[in-house]
Amino acid sequence: MAEETWQHYKEKKHSRPAPLKGIRVLEVCTLILGPAGPGFAAEMGAEVIKCEIPPMGDTCRDLTPFGYFFREQGISFVHMNTNKYWLGLDLHKPEAQEVFKELAAAADIIEDNLRPAVMENWNIGYRQIKEINPGIIYISKNGFGQWGQYAEENRPSNDGASQGFSGYSRLSSFPSQPPLKSRLYICDNYGALMGELAILAALHYRQRTGKGQFIELSQTEAIMRAMTWVWPYQQITGKVAMPAGNRDVSVCPADTFRCTDDNFVAIAAPAPEEFRGLCTAMGRPELADDPRFKDHLTRLKEDNAAEILKIIAAWARTKTPEEIEKLAKKHGFAASHIWNTREIVEDKHFRARGFMTEVDDPILGRYFDHEFPVMMSKTPPKIKWGCRAVGFDNEYILKHTLGKSEDDIEKLYDCSALGKWADVPTRRPPSTWDGKAGLREV
Amino acid sequence: MEQRWPDWIRERDDPRIAHTKPEALDDITVLDLSYKNFAGCYCSSMLSEFGAKVIRIEPPQGDFIRSCTPYGLLYKGEGLNYLSEGRNKHHITLNLEKPEGREILKSLAKQADVLIETFSPSVMDGWGIGYEQLKELNPGLIFASITAHGQFGPLKQNPMPDYDNITQARSAIQSATGEVLPKGKSYDECPWAVPTKAGPWIGWAQPGTFMAVGILAALYWRGISGEGQALDVATTESYARFDDYAALWYQETGIVNERFGNLDTACWLYCFAPTKDGAVFLGGLRLEMWQAFADMVGKWDEWGAASWTTLQTFMREEEQLKWAPLIFAETRKYTSEELVRMSVEYAQKGRLAPITAVVAPVCSPDEPMKDANWLDRGIFTPVKDPVYGEVIVAQAQQKMSETPIRTRWVCQPVGHDNEQIYSEYLKFNPAKLAQLKKTGVI
Numbered sequence: 091m092a093e094e095t096w097q098h099y100k101e102k103k104h105s106r107p108a109p110l111k112g113i114r115v116l117e118v119c120t121l122i123l124g125p126a127g128p129g130f131a132a133e134m135g136a137e138v139i140k141c142e143i144p145p146m147g148d149t150c151r152d153l154t155p156f157g158y159f160f161r162e163q164g165i166s167f168v169h170m171n172t173n174k175y176w177l178g179l180d181l182h183k184p185e186a187q188e189v190f191k192e193l194a195a196a197a198d199i200i201e202d203n204l205r206p207a208v209m210e211n212w213n214i215g216y217r218q219i220k221e222i223n224p225g226i227i228y229i230s231k232n233g234f235g236q237w238g239q240y241a242e243e244n245r246p247s248n249d250g251a252s253q254g255f256s257g258y259s260r261l262s263s264f265p266s267q268p269p270l271k272s273r274l275y276i277c278d279n280y281g282a283l284m285g286e287l288a289i290l291a292a293l294h295y296r297q298r299t300g301k302g303q304f305i306e307l308s309q310t311e312a313i314m315r316a317m318t319w320v321w322p323y324q325q326i327t328g329k330v331a332m333p334a335g336n337r338d339v340s341v342c343p344a345d346t347f348r349c350t351d352d353n354f355v356a357i358a359a360p361a362p363e364e365f366r367g368l369c370t371a372m373g374r375p376e377l378a379d380d381p382r383f384k385d386h387l388t389r390l391k392e393d394n395a396a397e398i399l400k401i402i403a404a405w406a407r408t409k410t411p412e413e414i415e416k417l418a419k420k421h422g423f424a425a426s427h428i429w430n431t432r433e434i435v436e437d438k439h440f441r442a443r444g445f446m447t448e449v450d451d452p453i454l455g456r457y458f459d460h461e462f463p464v465m466m467s468k469t470p471p472k473i474k475w476g477c478r479a480v481g482f483d484n485e486y487i488l489k490h491t492l493g494k495s496e497d498d499i500e501k502l503y504d505c506s507a508l509g510k511w512a513d514v515p516t517r518r519p520p521s522t523w524d525g526k527a528g529l530r531e532v
Numbered sequence: 533m534e535q536r537w538p539d540w541i542r543e544r545d546d547p548r549i550a551h552t553k554p555e556a557l558d559d560i561t562v563l564d565l566s567y568k569n570f571a572g573c574y575c576s577s578m579l580s581e582f583g584a585k586v587i588r589i590e591p592p593q594g595d596f597i598r599s600c601t602p603y604g605l606l607y608k609g610e611g612l613n614y615l616s617e618g619r620n621k622h623h624i625t626l627n628l629e630k631p632e633g634r635e636i637l638k639s640l641a642k643q644a645d646v647l648i649e650t651f652s653p654s655v656m657d658g659w660g661i662g663y664e665q666l667k668e669l670n671p672g673l674i675f676a677s678i679t680a681h682g683q684f685g686p687l688k689q690n691p692m693p694d695y696d697n698i699t700q701a702r703s704a705i706q707s708a709t710g711e712v713l714p715k716g717k718s719y720d721e722c723p724w725a726v727p728t729k730a731g732p733w734i735g736w737a738q739p740g741t742f743m744a745v746g747i748l749a750a751l752y753w754r755g756i757s758g759e760g761q762a763l764d765v766a767t768t769e770s771y772a773r774f775d776d777y778a779a780l781w782y783q784e785t786g787i788v789n790e791r792f793g794n795l796d797t798a799c800w801l802y803c804f805a806p807t808k809d810g811a812v813f814l815g816g817l818r819l820e821m822w823q824a825f826a827d828m829v830g831k832w833d834e835w836g837a838a839s840w841t842t843l844q845t846f847m848r849e850e851e852q853l854k855w856a857p858l859i860f861a862e863t864r865k866y867t868s869e870e871l872v873r874m875s876v877e878y879a880q881k882g883r884l885a886p887i888t889a890v891v892a893p894v895c896s897p898d899e900p901m902k903d904a905n906w907l908d909r910g911i912f913t914p915v916k917d918p919v920y921g922e923v924i925v926a927q928a929q930q931k932m933s934e935t936p937i938r939t940r941w942v943c944q945p946v947g948h949d950n951e952q953i954y955s956e957y958l959k960f961n962p963a964k965l966a967q968l969k970k971t972g973v974i
Contacts, residue, residue: 257897261731390604464746
């Protein structure tokens with residue numbers, strides 16, 4: 091049944107349409123919170139035009155692990171900026187603002203992640219654009235939204251600030267230790283995803299009514315939404331929600347345990363049959379009927395949870411993660427060793443599904459990247475190409491999309507409204523570029 | 533523009549007036565069959581906030597997920613995670629293990645736009661209510677499955693249950709987050725210096741959100757083509773998608789991303805720093821912001837900030853490890869609040885003003901709930917629930933000028949709306965309902 095639905099999914103991906111085909115997005119975004127959202131839309135088939143201030147463009151181009159580059163590009167930047175068209179437009183200049191307005195008149199979505207009112211100062215704010223395109227869906231994403239004390243103070247934000255502000259980091263640490271920052275830019279990426287969700291809901295509404303709208307997204311508000319129990323817990327008990335290291339205080343048992351080889355394994359076995367399976371695997375079937383552990387709610391209570399986790403920890407210390415994974419499969423509970431990136435990249439299952447998808451980029455070459463993680467049987471999202479140099483698609487966009495003449499374009503270059511990359515790594519194309527590959531025919 | 537932008541937009545998207553406006557998805561009916569899986573519940577919450585009518589279908593004894601609550605705590609009989617994520621949903625019971633239950637499900641599915649399910653792959657097929665079977669009855673149906681491993685690929689028959697801590701372990705995110713084990717120390721001495729997962733259920737909330745995005749994209753496509761389809765999210769893939777640079781970095785250099793404590797492998801200036809009374813986040817992703825930080829703590833000359841020309845060199849591992857202790861020695865001299873204020877003042881009067889470093893407090897989770905800024909923005913406005921009374925859950929995280937999201941109620945007990953929904957959709961009368969209840973179908 092499901093075999094039929096998903097047969098040859100990976101192989102047929104590129105011959106099938108993507109769901110947002112025909113939707114045009116204008117992006118005026120930097121770093122991650124901003125660009126990640128249009129990146130998702132582009133993988134779902136939207137035509138995303140990324141506007142950068144030439145010649146340096148998006149600051150994210152600089153950010154790269156320990157100073158390493160990926161084919162002369164910033165590594166996060168490649169991952170985040172897939173399937174986009176690249177316009178070098180200096181929006182400080184009135185001529186550039188006019189170009190933007192022409193594009194906006196025929197766009198469906200505009201995304202920015204600047205501080206409040208910057209777009210309006212450039213004459214391309216929501217109030218100005220809706221006059222020329224009332225159906226526009228316009229989202230501004232940042233730390234604190236468009237109004238309120240912090241927005242009025244014009245406070246800057248970014249992912250780490252949001253992890254701190256929301257309490258997310260404090261809750262993600264060990265009780266005796268300082269708060270721990272996630273390795274992920276979780277508040278940026280999650281904020282971007284929540285922004286896309288609102289955009290698509292607005293698109294559905296526009297499909298029904300023709301009406302556009304403005305959306306504001308604070309990344310801190312978005313991540314606080316995902317912290318479910320924390321808020322009613324604090325309201326109801328009057329206590330502060332406390333960090334618990336790797337233990338899940340809402341699921342018992344669920345924790346990370348140290349094994350015999352000093353590697354680690356995560357285990358979860360809360361449902362009755364799962365817990366019984368774990369107890370059997372440990373050679374302690376009687377524990378499943380112990381009054382302290384007899385049902386989930388009882389087991390979750392602080393003393394009981396501490397006790398059962400201690401028993402499991404002592405057992406895990408005598409096994410390897412692989413042995414415990416095998417036992418989990420046999421006895422029907424969940425366990426996993428702590429995977430690293432190499433395993434993700436090389437995993438057969440992820441390759442077979444096309445989650446680790448091979449990108450064949452005319453400029454960057456071949457590589458594997460994470461595919462958009464919703465597989466859609468009829469309209470598969472997909473990565474087609476990675477990032478480009480600042481202003482790489484200027485001519486294509488101005489001629490093809492706006493029908494400008496060579497003369498018009500030259501004038502825009504002359505007044506510096508339009509521009510291209512600085513001749514430095516991460517801004518220019520890789521040195522292997524032949525001057526043609528990746529350029530679109532006009 | 534006559535009116536200031538923040539005032540203008542607040543008049544239109546303040547959550548306080550949400551109830552006066554239309555809802556984006558109020559023409560959409562969703563069946564949520566999530567079982568033992570919070571990702572599915574969170575996904576349907578996302579849709580319900582935009583106004584979709586969500587019919588939440590549980591087995592007659594209720595879903596196990598209701599018992600997944602911190603420390604086993606119940607409020608008026610309800611677990612606290614479910615208290616947050618039952619929101620806006622109509623709760624009915626239906627026993628899908630009985631043939632009569634499946635027939636009832638088919639009748640509901642004929643009238644639905646979206647179906648969300650989280651059973652092991654092939655369970656729904658085996659019951660005769662999988663995608664291929666239901667699409668015969670309703671070709672426009674969007675059939676959304678969330679599981680640990682997905683609907684196809686080598687692991688599709690692996691029935692491992694899906695839990696948040698397992699997803700965090702399998703996605704290679706946990707391995708890259710956490711304190712570094714100090715040289716010469718063992719895990720016995722530093723049990724906190726281990727791969728560390730996030731506290732909140734992000735390994736469930738994030739895949740649920742991705743699926744909601746996929747569902748809305750599929751809905752858009754259906755609006756154009758009339759076709760429904762099947763969607764497949766594997767929670768591990770979904771969460772791994774946020775691992776920005778790790779996969780590309782490994783492919784280019786063979787380096788496996790490892791944990792780096794509260795510094796950041798790919799950014800500078802970007803860390804949590806200790807203060808007199810806690811910690812702050814420091815961010816300065818442009819050279820001038822890093823210089824502003826050095827200046828702000830009185831180290832402009834000593835550190836030679838005027839001579840710095842690029843951030844690139846600071847991103848290197850050895851440079852980060854050299855600079856971090858110098859920075860922390862300075863931040864320890866102040867309270868968190870003093871440092872936040874110093875940054876704001878620097879933006880007004882500093883040598884590089886208005887450029888300043890981002891300094892944000894790392895909050896305990898009780899602080900956001902008391903913060904006037906967030907209270908003003910309506911994130912923690914108590915919901916007046918007819919069953920549970922006034923409950924605080926995070927809400928209004930996206931603010932929209934035309935179709936604002938809203939939380940009408942937070943939760944319902946098991947089977948709360950049986951009568952209403954079965955009468956509305958299937959015209960069952962009380963006698964029929966009594967009979968179904970007696971035979972264990974509902």
